Each structure stands twice: as structure tokens, then as C-alpha cells.
Amino acid sequence: MCLKHKMFSKETTVREANTRLSERLSSFAFAADSGFKKEVTRRVLEYFERTGLSPKGDREMRIKTVTLLAWFAASYGSLVFVDMNSWQRLPLCGSLALAMAGIAFCVQHDGNHGAYSRHPFINRLSGLTLDILGGSSYIWRWKHNVAHHSYTHLHGSDSDIDVPFGRLSAAQPLHYLHRFQQFYLWIVYAFFVAYWHFFEDFKQLAQARIANIRMPRPRGWLLAQLIGGKLCFFAWAFVIPCLSHPWWGVLAFYGATSALLSFILILVFQLAHSVEEAELPPLAFHVRQVPRPWAVHQVEATVDFGRTNRVLSWCVGGLNFQIEHHLFPRICHVHYPRIAKIVEQTCAEFRVRYSVHDSCLDAIKSHCRWLRRMGKPQPTSSIAVG
Numbered sequence: 241m242c243l244k245h246k247m248f249s250k251e252t253t254v255r256e257a258n259t260r261l262s263e264r265l266s267s268f269a270f271a272a273d274s275g276f277k278k279e280v281t282r283r284v285l286e287y288f289e290r291t292g293l294s295p296k297g298d299r300e301m302r303i304k305t306v307t308l309l310a311w312f313a314a315s316y317g318s319l320v321f322v323d324m325n326s327w328q329r330l331p332l333c334g335s336l337a338l339a340m341a342g343i344a345f346c347v348q349h350d351g352n353h354g355a356y357s358r359h360p361f362i363n364r365l366s367g368l369t370l371d372i373l374g375g376s377s378y379i380w381r382w383k384h385n386v387a388h389h390s391y392t393h394l395h396g397s398d399s400d401i402d403v404p405f406g407r408l409s410a411a412q413p414l415h416y417l418h419r420f421q422q423f424y425l426w427i428v429y430a431f432f433v434a435y436w437h438f439f440e441d442f443k444q445l446a447q448a449r450i451a452n453i454r455m456p457r458p459r460g461w462l463l464a465q466l467i468g469g470k471l472c473f474f475a476w477a478f479v480i481p482c483l484s485h486p487w488w489g490v491l492a493f494y495g496a497t498s499a500l501l502s503f504i505l506i507l508v509f510q511l512a513h514s515v516e517e518a519e520l521p522p523l524a525f526h527v528r529q530v531p532r533p534w535a536v537h538q539v540e541a542t543v544d545f546g547r548t549n550r551v552l553s554w555c556v557g558g559l560n561f562q563i564e565h566h567l568f569p570r571i572c573h574v575h576y577p578r579i580a581k582i583v584e585q586t587c588a589e590f591r592v593r594y595s596v597h598d599s600c601l602d603a604i605k606s607h608c609r610w611l612r613r614m615g616k617p618q619p620t621s622s623i624a625v626g
């Protein structure tokens with residue numbers, strides 16, 4: 241068996257192991273595969289064999305990583321150590337937030353999926369950049385790789401749709417306040433990163449679960465990484481700046497940086513899943529049965545956007561190609577624009593709904609319409625039974 245065959249087999253094995261484990265715990269089941277997953281995988285595999293490219297990132301990713309880390313260091317160093325007034329520091333908060341978003345989308349995401357490199361140690365190292373940014377990579381792998389990627393947009397298992405004061409799925413209970421969510425949820429979005437830094441990781445660690453999926457508590461080296469990462473983050477974000485600046489100024493600049501970072505991170509997620517075109521079929525959640533195969537669900541619960549915008553693709557780590565990412569999370573994002581045509585063509589042949597928003601703006605408009613719809617009672621035919 242050639243290396244690439246092994247890579248894909250390993251991908252399938254890891255996903256199946258995750259799925260088996262979390263299915264035991266959440267008992268969501270998908271319909272049997274119709275042959276779509278096998279065929280799209282065969283075609284993508286054939287593309288890599290034909291071109292001789294590695295499915296991992298290699299040199300292109302190394303250059304991107306160095307660029308983003310240098311951008312982060314320059315923004316942080318200027319913000320904290322260069323003498324200037326508050327107004328001059330404000331654009332540096334923006335620059336720092338953009339650099340952090342770039343590292344989160346491009347470096348840690350691929351690393352924690354095992355997509356960055358063929359060497360596990362390099363994947364682990366790039367995954368640890370999330371700990372430096374203040375989020376636990378251990379918890380993220382459970383929350384994202386297992387819960388989100390296995391049960392995309394399924395209420396009860398995918399914690400990414402559990403936004404405080406928000407209703408992003410028809411399966412979630414409707415409250416009076418939700419009818420205004422298209423207005424106030426943008427303010428809630430701005431606190432996403434601060435909530436993650438100060439509360440969510442600790443809550444999920446204490447509960448040892450992500451939504452209804454049990455998460456083993458980290459021990460030994462994994463626990464040391466989690467604690468070390470949190471200490472490192474609080475040191476660079478608060479302790480070091482407080483040595484030369486008033487604490488209220490440090491808090492204000494943390495607030496500005498984390499608010500912008502929150503908007504960027506959550507928007508990229510919402511534009512891929514919480515839009516009209518990603519609507520789920522009516523589901524009987526009480527029997528936890530999804531009436532379509534897993535791979536078809538991944539495609540139809542996800543929407544690509546702004547695919548021709550190369551700057552956007554570079555900045556968001558190919559996450560505007562989320563359909564390709566959900567089918568092939570262990571392929572490095574630099575390849576998504578090239579394999580998108582193969583995936584789209586295969587979807588057309590298998591009559592799998594493949595949705596794209598031409599621009600970011602179109603996707604934002606669709607997200608606004610989705611928020612408005614989810615804030616109102618649903619017609620009986622589209623209600624997911626809870």
C-alpha cells in the first residue's frame with residue numbers, strides 16, 4: 241500500500257474510531273453510505289497521485305507559518321514595548337487580532353487535524369500554537385475534531401452551535417428573546433474569545449464533556465500542556481503588558497483585540513454552517529437518526545464562500561472551502577482550491593447538494609436571514625423534534 245493510500249486509510253480509521261466512540265456516547269446514527277464518500281475519496285486520491293503532490297503542507301505551510309508568527313510578534317512587540325499614545329496603539333490591536341486569527345485558521349487548525357505535515361511531531365507543535373493563543377488544543381481536538389466534525393450542526397452533539405442567547409438550529413428551544421437575535425447576537429459574538437479564554441475551557445474541563453460527548457480529562461503531559469499554555473497566554477497577554485502599562489489600559493486593549501478576533505473567528509464558522517443553504521432536513525432528534533450518509537451530511541450541512549478570493553483563502557486557511565475541509569480534514573488547506581472542482585463534480589453526479597456563496601457579503605446576508613428565521617417559530621415540516 242502506497243504512502244497516500246496509508247494516509248487516507250489512517251484518516252478513515254481515526255474518523256471511524258472517533259465516530260464509534262462518540263456514537264456510543266451520543267447515539268447519533270447516519271444512513272449507510274451510498275458510494276459517494278468512496279468515489280470522491282478515490283478521485284481526490286487519484287489527483288494527488290497524478291500530480292505527485294503531498295496532501296500535507298510542507299514548504300508552502302512553513303513559509304506561511306513563519307510569516308504569520310512574525311506578523312504576530314511584530315504586532316505584539318510594537319503594541320507593548322514601543323512608546324506611543326493610545327490612538328496609535330488601536331490599529332496595532334487590529335493587526336494583532338488578524339495575526340492571531342491567521343495562526344488559528346492556518347497553523348493550529350491544520351496541526352490539530354494532522355494535516356500540516358506528514359510528521360506527527362510537527363503537527364503537534366503547530367497544534368500547540370492554539371495553547372499559546374489562550375485556547376486549550378486538547379479540549380479543541382475533542383470539541384472540533386470529534387464533536388463538530390462528526391456531528392456537524394446537530395444539536396446536542398455539536399457544541400459550536402451552542403451560542404449564549406442564540407438559536408442557530410431549529411432543534412434548539414425557541415425563546416421570546418430570539419426574535420431579536422439578528423440584532424443583538426453580533427454583540428454576543430464579540431465576547432466569544434474572552435468567554436473561551438476565561439470560562440469555556442475551564443467549564444468543559446470540569447464537566448469532562450463536550451455537549452453530550454464524554455471527554456476524558458487530560459493527564460500527564462497533556463495536562464502539563466494545557467496548564468503551561470494557559471500560564472503562557474496569561475503571561476504575555478496580561479502580566480508582561482502590566483509591567484509597563486496601567487492595568488485598565490491592558491484590559492481595554494485586550495478587549496479591543498479579543499472582540500475583533502471573536503468576530504473574525506465566529507463569522508468564518510457561521511458563514512459555513514449557519515446559513516440558509518446549509519439547512520438540515522427534518523430530523524427526529526429523539527431517535528437520533530440522520531436520514532442521509534455521513535459524507536452527504538457533511539456536504540449538505542456546509543457551504544463554501546468567496547472561493548475565487550485568493551486573499552481571503554490565504555487568510556482563513558482555506559476555511560472558505562469548508563465542504564472540502566469537512567470531507568478531507570487531514571488534507572492541508574493549501575490544496576482545497578485545487579480539489580474543490582473534483583468534489584463539486586462528484587456531488588453533481590451523486591445528486592448531493594453542493595452550495596457556494598460567490599462572495600463573503602452574500603454569505604453574511606444569508607447568515608442574517610438564517611438568524612431571523614431561527615428567531616421565529618418554524619413551519620411544522622421543518623421542525624426538528626427534540
Ligand SMILES: [Zn+2]
Binds near residue numbers: 349353384389565569
Ligand atoms: Zn476542522
